[in-house]
Amino acid sequence: MTRSDDPHANRPIGAAARGNGSYQPFAHLTTEHSALYRQVMGAFVRAKQEFTVHLRPEDVHLGLPADGRPPVESVATALERLARWGNLRADPDTGRVTALEDFYRSRYIYQLTREGEAAEEALAAYDEALGRRGELQAVALADIAVQLRALLALAGQPVPDPGVAHLALLALVDRFSGLAENARAFMSSLQRTVDLHDAEVEVFLAYKQRLIEYLERFIEDLVTRGAEIAGLLERLGTPHEGSAGPLLRLAAAREASDTAPDASAEALTAAEQRWYGRWEGLRAWFLSVPGRSSQAKLLRSAARQAVPQLLGVVQALNERRSGRSDRSADFRELARWFAEAPDDQARHRLWRSAFGLYSARHLTIDPEALAVRGADPVPASASWYDAPGVRISPQLRRTGSYERRGRARAVQDRGEAKAYLAELARKQAEQTAAARARLATDGEVRLSDLGELDPAAFRLFLRLLGDALSAWRPGTDTVAVTISDGTMEIRLTRLPGGAAAEIHTLDGVLHGPEHLVEITDLAADRESAGSPR
Incomplete structure (x- = not known):
């Protein structure tokens, strides 16, 4: 015996929607009672994690939070609508049929559809991305250095193991991706914190000290670990020139080995390009090139700038608490008056x-x-209407201006000032070039052998020495860095024995431990390489 007039007798709820492709798995987010729909879908997600396939309305009702739990009738209505939108599949519940009346009563069991499960996974990823708090991961820097040392050891083997190389590169990329993404999110949230002037003063002041200590600790780790990572990347080289290339090709070949035979060549080429791009991105994050600073250097600079900005916010908050007058306080007082x-x-x-x-x-x-x-x-x-008239000049009525216009002012000739500025720029460029030429050494020399330095050369030398010392890492004897504008390179080597060096200048004598130093004028080398023979 069948009932042809019952649309649910022979097919589950949602079958018609699946037939014409009219699924709306996100419709429950923009309608009334969306919070209830999210709770119901959450109960099905938890049930799936516990390997429970079907749920009855009373099971869903018990799975909702006890605080503010809606009636079971509301849950049943929500289930029907979710099934109509395609998030759930409703099948007749024949397990509890004991009489003919129960057969004709609408009873359903529900389970997640593929569309509903995909929608919940997307919403979970969305909520996770919104709630993620960026962090500066000093531990990730140490892990990246460990992975690079492992890759350097693999590169020194006659026949590296492809599996070990592939896993090491995957771990390196995963750690580096997390570091870069979290650093970006942290700096964005840090700027919002700096701009947050309406926060509670006590809460912000308590948070400020921990944040500044956190920034200082990360800056210190970034200087030391970043220099170590940069040195390891230099030793591994580029994908086309260096020991990293064979390892990247091994990883690409291992990834392409599972592809179909007719697409193996294209898959291998695509995998190689993908790994080359990842490696170049890693190098660009830690290594500076002429004309472009590394992302690590930019991050370090942004973190350093955030500290005085936070202190400025603290100063403004303290002034506000002490009652010091400012424009906003004046306007509020005026509004009260x-x-x-x-x-x-x-x-x-x-x-x-x-x-x-x-x-x-x-x-x-x-x-x-x-x-x-x-x-x-x-x-x-x-009133203007009642006041006596005022006699004004006809010229004011006619032209809108009372002033008698004379001859226009002559155009000022600024050629002399432009020539002076051009001459000043030329002299400064010559002075800088002379300072670079004065500091450039022919191979390694002792610091004490540099001789007396003029003020321009001494300022440039202090800049070079500061960059070299900031890139120095524990346990090494040599460091080589290029300044940010890419015009000079310095290589500094520690000498044993504890001898002292003296550098004489017009303003005094600089004392320090003796080192070997090699300074290269990169700008002069490029000019000589590009000049016609």
Whole structure:
């Protein structure tokens, strides 16, 4: 016996929607009672994790939070609508049929559809991305250095193991991707923290000290670990020139080995290009090149700039707490005075006193009219309609300006000033080039052998020495860095024995431990390489 007029007798709810492709798995987010729909779908996700396939309405009702749990009838209605949108599949519940009346009563068991499960996974990823708090991962820097040392050891083997190389590269890429993404998110949230002037003062001040200590610790780790990572990347080289290339090709060949035979060549080429791009991105993050600073250097600079910005916010908050007057406080106090004024006349007087805006009685008039007004003054509150007329110049009425225009001012010749600026720029460029030429060494020399330095050369030397010392890492004896503009390179090597070096300048003598130093003028090398023979 069948009932042809019952649309649910022979097919589950949602079958018609699946037939014409009219699924709306995200419709429950923009409709009324969306919070209930999210809770119901969450109950099905938890049930799937516990390997429970079907749920009855009463099971879903018990799976909802006890605090504010809706009636079971509301849950049943929500289940029907979710099944209509395609998030759930509803099948007749025949397990509890004991009488003919139960057979004709609409009873269903529900399970997640593929569309509903995909929608919940997308929503979970969305919520996770919104709730993610970026962090500066000093531990990730140490892990990247460990993976690079492992790759350097693999590169030194006659026949590296493809599996070990592939897994090491995957771990390196995963750690580096997390570091870069978290650093970006942290700097974005840090800027929002700096801009957060309306936060509670006590909460912000307590958070400020921990944040500054966190930034200082990460900057220190980034300087030391970043220099170590940069050195390892230099030793591994580029994908086309260096020991990293064979390892990258091994990983690409291992990834392409599972592809179909007719697409193996294309898959191998695509995998190689993908690994080359990852390696170049890693190098660009830690290594600076002429004309472009590394991302690690930019991150270090941004973190350093955030510390004084945070201190500035703290200073502003302290001034606000101490009652120091500022523009916003003045306007709030003025608004309170306006609200407490007894009538409109008092408010008008307050307005004129605060802003100095009066009636428009500033037209230019002749001395005779001024004398008349002095003898019989007109109050500022008088209406224009009732006040006596004012005789004005016809020129003011005709042109809108009373001034008699004379000859236009001659165009000023700024050629002399431009020539002076050009000459000044030329002299500064020559002075900088002379300083670079003075510091450039022919191979390694001792610091004490540099001789006496003029002020320009000494300033450039201090800049080079500061970059070299900031890139120095524990346990090494040599460091080589290039300054940010890419014009000079310095290689500094520690000498044993503890000898002292003296560098004489016009302003005094610089004392320090003796080192071997090699300074290269990269700008002069490029000019000589590009000049015609």
